[in-house]
Amino acid sequence: MTIAHSGDARVVVYSRPGCHLCEVAEGLVAEICADTGASWTRVDITSDPDLTSRFTEQVPVTFVDGAQHDFWRVDPVRLRKALGRTP
Template sequence: MTATPGGAAPARVRLYSRPGCHLCDTARTTVAAVCAELGESWDEVDISTDPDLLARYGEEIPVTHVDGRQHDFWRVDAGRLRAALRPA
């Protein structure tokens, strides 16, 4: 994972997406809302700009990772994402 701008800590949630993906648009809205609610950071990576990511996630996007581990693909469930972001 890369750091967020300004040398801040890496985002807890990463959304892998590509332009023109309607499921990605829905996932982005869900991720943004849950992260805002919980005060968590998130970022987004366009897989169409990286051949390795396109090969890895091309058929599963959107894909979300939480703390560097794959969490969901195709759809983001807000309740499941909230639970993954809560402290143990």
């Protein structure tokens, strides 16, 4: 199963429209990335059947530097620590 290409973003949030947890996670990721200078992007899982199948019950799912980091909730301390490392 393939993961959607995230470009050059260090953090990718896989989410779906209307998901409250996704909105909260995206807000935290945006804030932390702004503080750390890291780039981030969101990917709507409903735009790809493979992503929908893979992540439907776990969204939001965050990836950092291409590796799955968290799902359902973003731990701000853990994300800051991960972003402190060089990719």
